[in-house]
Amino acid sequence: xxxxxxxxxxxxxxxxxxxxxxxxxxxxxxxxxxxxxxxxxxxxxxxxxxxxxxxxxxxxxxxxxxxxxxxxxxxxxxxxxxxxxxxxxxxxxxxxxxxxxxxxxxxxxxxxxxxxxxxxxxxxxxxxxxxxxxxxxxxxxxxxxxxxxxxxxxxxxxxxxxxxxxxxxxxxxxxxxxxxxxxxxxxxxxxxxxxxxxxxxxxxxxxxxxxxxxxxxxxxxxxxxxxxxxxxxxxxxxxxxxxxxxxxxxxxxxxxxxxxxxxxxxxxxxxxxxxxxxxxxxxxxxxxxxxxxxxxxxxxxxxxxxxxxxxxxx
Amino acid sequence: xxxxxxxxxxxxxxxxxxxxxxxxxxxxxxxxxxxxxxxxxxxxxxxxxxxxxxxxxxxxxxxxxxxxxxxxxxxxxxxxxxxxxxxxxxxxxxxxxxxxxxxxxxxxxxxxxxxxxxxxxxxxxxxxxxxxxxxxxxxxxxxxxxxxxxxxxxxxxxxxxxxxxxxxxxxxxxxxxxxxxxxxxxxxxxxxxxxxxxxxxxxxxxxxxxxxxxxxxxxxxxxxxxxxxxxxxxxxxxxxxxxxxxxxxxxxxxxxxxxxxxxxxxxxxxxxxxxx
Numbered sequence: 001x002x003x004x005x006x007x008x009x010x011x012x013x014x015x016x017x018x019x020x021x022x023x024x025x026x027x028x029x030x031x032x033x034x035x036x037x038x039x040x041x042x043x044x045x046x047x048x049x050x051x052x053x054x055x056x057x058x059x060x061x062x063x064x065x066x067x068x069x070x071x072x073x074x075x076x077x078x079x080x081x082x083x084x085x086x087x088x089x090x091x092x093x094x095x096x097x098x099x100x101x102x103x104x105x106x107x108x109x110x111x112x113x114x115x116x117x118x119x120x121x122x123x124x125x126x127x128x129x130x131x132x133x134x135x136x137x138x139x140x141x142x143x144x145x146x147x148x149x150x151x152x153x154x155x156x157x158x159x160x161x162x163x164x165x166x167x168x169x170x171x172x173x174x175x176x177x178x179x180x181x182x183x184x185x186x187x188x189x190x191x192x193x194x195x196x197x198x199x200x201x202x203x204x205x206x207x208x209x210x211x212x213x214x215x216x217x218x219x220x221x222x223x224x225x226x227x228x229x230x231x232x233x234x235x236x237x238x239x240x241x242x243x244x245x246x247x248x249x250x251x252x253x254x255x256x257x258x259x260x261x262x263x264x265x266x267x268x269x270x271x272x273x274x275x276x277x278x279x280x281x282x283x284x285x286x287x288x289x290x291x292x293x294x295x296x297x298x299x300x301x302x303x304x305x306x307x308x309x310x311x312x313x314x
Numbered sequence: 315x316x317x318x319x320x321x322x323x324x325x326x327x328x329x330x331x332x333x334x335x336x337x338x339x340x341x342x343x344x345x346x347x348x349x350x351x352x353x354x355x356x357x358x359x360x361x362x363x364x365x366x367x368x369x370x371x372x373x374x375x376x377x378x379x380x381x382x383x384x385x386x387x388x389x390x391x392x393x394x395x396x397x398x399x400x401x402x403x404x405x406x407x408x409x410x411x412x413x414x415x416x417x418x419x420x421x422x423x424x425x426x427x428x429x430x431x432x433x434x435x436x437x438x439x440x441x442x443x444x445x446x447x448x449x450x451x452x453x454x455x456x457x458x459x460x461x462x463x464x465x466x467x468x469x470x471x472x473x474x475x476x477x478x479x480x481x482x483x484x485x486x487x488x489x490x491x492x493x494x495x496x497x498x499x500x501x502x503x504x505x506x507x508x509x510x511x512x513x514x515x516x517x518x519x520x521x522x523x524x525x526x527x528x529x530x531x532x533x534x535x536x537x538x539x540x541x542x543x544x545x546x547x548x549x550x551x552x553x554x555x556x557x558x559x560x561x562x563x564x565x566x567x568x569x570x571x572x573x574x575x576x577x578x579x580x581x582x583x584x585x586x587x588x589x590x
Contacts, residue, residue: 045449056438056472063442066428067450086432087469091439094429095421 006162007104009140011035013147014072018043024151025064029054029075031104036074054079058087058099065097070151076110077103077119077160081126092156093129099157100150106136106160106196107247108294111287115280119160124252126158127225133157134225136195140165141172142222149177162197169199169220179231180223187217190305191239193258195221198245198296205245205301214305227257233265241308242271245301247291250275270312272304320590322528326356327588330558332392332405334581337572340409342417346568348389350492350525350553351459357531358457359393363538365454368398371424377454378443380428382436383461383490384418385570391415391423399425434467436460437487441477444485444546455538457486463495466504471516477546478517485546486538487518490525492555496569513548525551559584 004012012035018024025046026039040047050057054075061071073080080103081088092099103122110117126132133153135146143161150157169184170177184199185206194202199220206216219235221227236242236258244255255273262271276294283290291297330352337343358364358379367373381390388408395402400414400423407413414423418431428439440458447454464470477485491509493499500506510520519541521534534549541547555569556562559581562573573581 050476051472053472053476055434055469056441056476059435059438059469059473060442060445060476062428062435063439063444063456064446065442066439067443067446069446069449087435087438090429090432091435 003165003168004140005034005165006137006140006143007033008035009143010102010147010159010161011039013144014151015039015042017148017151018046021070023068024070024072027057027061027071027073029057029073029079031075033104052079054084055087058084059091061099062087062091062095062097065099066095070098072100072102074102075104076117077105077122078117081122081158085125088126088156089129093131096131096155098154101156101158103158103160104163106162107198108281108287108290109163109197111290112284114282114284118281120248120276120281121252122158122160123224123248123254124256127252127257131155132225133223135159135222136224137161137222138166138196138199138220139168139170141168141170141175142177144172145170145177146222160196166197167200177222180228181219181221181232183235184218184220185216187215188240189215189309190241190243191217191219191235192243192245192301193219193221193254194245195224195254196247198247201291201296201298202245202301204298205305208298208302209305212306214309216305221254224254224257227261229261229265232261233267236261236265236269237267239269241305241312242269243301243305243308244271244273244275245296246275247296248275250277270308272308274301274304322356322360324588324590325360326353326528327558327585329356329389329392329396331582331585331589333388334573334578334585336388336392336405336408338574338578339406341572342409343388343572344385344570345562345572346494346555346570347383347386347461347490347492349556349558351383351386351490352389352558353526353528354459354488354490354531354551355389355393357528357535359397361528361532361535363532363535364457368425371399375452375454378427378440378456380430380436380440380456380458381419382430382440382458383433383464384430386490387417387419390419394423394425433461433464434469437470437473437477440485440487441473441480441482444477444482445480447484448482453484455484455486457488459488459490462489462491462493462500462506462509465489465506465509466495466500474513474516474518481517481544482546483544486535487546487548489548489550490553491550492553494555494564494566494569497566510550513550517545518548519543519545520548520550522550522552525553526557558588
């Protein structure tokens with residue numbers, strides 16, 4: 001079966017939940033998706049287009065949640081995170097309300113559309129908010145699982161989604177999604193941690209590295225907050241070299257998160273962080289071209305591993 | 315003036331005096347906005363407008379009251395304590411160790427529906443509550459008290475247009491229009507007027523009242539439940555910042571200034587004269 005579009009995977013799962021639970025309400029800041037047409041058709045009274053008014057959307061979601069509703073809100077990542085950040089902080093996180101924020105366009109998904117549409121600061125923003133959970137799924141099964149876990153959560157949840165289709169790396173029936181991460185490959189020489197689209201980039205790099213004699217472990221981090229530190233710690237501690245790969249600012253993302261773990265748990269393992277430096281990505285190019293410019297191509301991952309292994313040769 | 319109205323005016327003077335003492339003791343607070351909105355609060359809570367049960371603050375049929383201008387919380391605390399939502403002893407521990415009352419209200423305090431203090435959030439939260447009430451076929455009102463300075467926030471107008479579009483007829487906004495923000499007149503910052511026309515253009519019914527005329531406020535609000543309109547209602551209450559202490563009224567320094575010494579004593583004396 002062809003893998004499902006990530007958005008459709010999420011919204012079809014959400015519709016299944018809404019069909020069973022009359023308290024599920026969906027608010028969108030004028031953003032659609034193919035699967036949302038089904039929701040709109042089947043449950044029109046619980047599908048509300050709020051217009052491009054994200055601040056009000058979050059506050060209304062809070063008012064609904066305070067009245068017992070389970071609310072999903074939806075827009076492109078910068079608009080549903082940065083634009084309405086104070087509403088998320090106060091109305092959702094301070095009041096610990098079970099609202100699910102569904103952001104579309106993780107990382108450089110929107111490529112040439114420019115910095116207005118890039119989702120490269122959202123993890124840093126959302127990670128600093130107490131009571132917030134963050135999911136960053138990397139395929140359709142983990143996206144559906146993230147939807148179900150977000151639905152069951154009693155606190156705010158942020159789900160950052162890709163557009164389009166990604167290869168499947170999770171098994172919906174056997175994987176332990178509650179763990180929050182998955183070891184996709186075992187390896188001795190280097191451990192690459194990534195999530196979402198970049199997990200697939202890391203796998204491609206691992207293929208090349210393995211041909212060149214490196215044994216590469218890949219950890220896909222589905223839940224960025226809270227990271228299951230106790231479960232991750234032995235993996236970090238037993239690694240010879242750690243590499244984080246993210247289509248996100250180097251400030252506050254996955255690389256920062258892992259660096260904090262190393263510092264907090266006294267783990268002395270070399271770490272290389274691949275991410276976007278202190279930059280806005282204005283170039284009107286494709287996603288692949290932008291990744292090449294910002295050091296996030298498959299070749300860049302291979303190169304950083306080879307250079308680091310030379311430096312830290314035992 | 316009826317006996318009851320006299321009683322409510324006395325209650326408002328008493329609450330202002332209590333608020334003044336509380337803010338003076340903590341050396342922190344917002345007297346100006348508390349005093350401009352005090353008569354509105356007294357009308358709502360003592361004038362049989364709001365439906366509530368102080369012993370059961372989360373009673374499902376209660377009206378929801380959101381103080382969107384959360385910095386004016388000290389006056390609300392005094393009233394909630396007086397009505398029995400929590401012990402008046404907590405007023406003496408305002409912003410102190412062992413207390414529950416902070417400089418802006420949050421839901422851990424009995425009677426507080428939403429965390430406020432960041433302006434421009436309350437109306438949207440109230441709109442969500444009103445929408446949920448309609449979905450669940452409940453008849454409670456949602457009342458949101460805002461400031462005119464708060465109306466400078468763009469999010470207020472997002473919520474205004476949303477509530478108008480969805481005809482949230484059980485949503486009532488009240489604007490404490492005292493004309494002053496923190497460092498200037500509101501009209502020095504923004505083209506705030508004509509304010510009533512703005513709300514009408516967003517699909518609201520609008521009533522303008524004297525925000526210090528308790529019977530007048532009660533007259534408008536007592537008809538809300540029986541009105542036939544399908545629109546949300548905005549009550550624009552014309553008020554005076556720091557109302558109740560003649561020599562502090564309309565003076566910018568009392569937005570968050572705390573009187574002491576001779577000014578404090580004169581303010582106390584003037585307010586005491588209103589408490590029969």
